[in-house]
Amino acid sequence: MTQEPEPLDVDHLHFWSFIDHAVDRASRELPGIDPLAMRLVLTLHRAANMLVYDLESTVHRPRGWSWPGFRVLFAIWLSGPVEAKKVAELSGMSRAAVSALVNTLERDGLVSKERAAYDGRAVQLGLTEAGVHAITTAFQAHNAREQEWAGALSEDEQQTLIELLGKLTAHSAHFDVRHRT
Structure with a gap:
């Protein structure tokens, strides 16, 4: 019988801290994964999305x-x-x-x-x-x-x-x- 994880207080999570949480939780749930590769891809993806959103909202959307x-x-x-x-x-x-x-x-x-x-x-x-x-x-x-x-x-x-x-x-x-x- 698997142990139920403790309830998560999602209020403390934010855009960047979610990476730590995701890597930690996925590593516990699936011991064979590569947490470093996961962290790299999540960080790269989030950084790229953040940058694109910033450029779009500050430069391009104001131009229509x-x-x-x-x-x-x-x-x-x-x-x-x-x-x-x-x-x-x-x-x-x-x-x-x-x-x-x-x-x-x-x-x-x-x-x-x-x-x-x-x-x-x-x-x-x-x-x-x-x-x-x-x-x-x-x-x-x-x-x-x-x-x-x-x-x-x-x-x-x-x-x-x-x-x-x-x-x-x-x-x-x-x-x-x-x-x-």
Whole structure:
């Protein structure tokens, strides 16, 4: 007969302390798990979500954009004119999501769509003059916020973290990783 766990006082848990709780509880419940790997992934996921939420709420929502809307404009700005399917790949989004966002961004006067000369089925996306102004202005504010986040680390630490994340993502080639292409 298994012993019932003591009732949990969830009031003391918060966004970050939940990681400690989750690792501790999962380790007790499932002794074969790797708690360090669990802690790494939970911390990375929560940090990324926190950063994205902050950028979206402080920089992009005030401009009327969602995080995905920014990602689409950013991809078009830096690679356009570009096919919609390439924007989906570069932004890590589905083609359907990009299509819906592009319709909204086109309606707002930020994106233009044209049939590609080389293939009448392909759609080339570009930014309008208003779109270029909007994304460059937004990205300056976005980058200022990135600098605030990065300011917690020295330049050497930033470079080390970039290298470690690169190593982590490069390692994914060794197993069947699911991601948008």
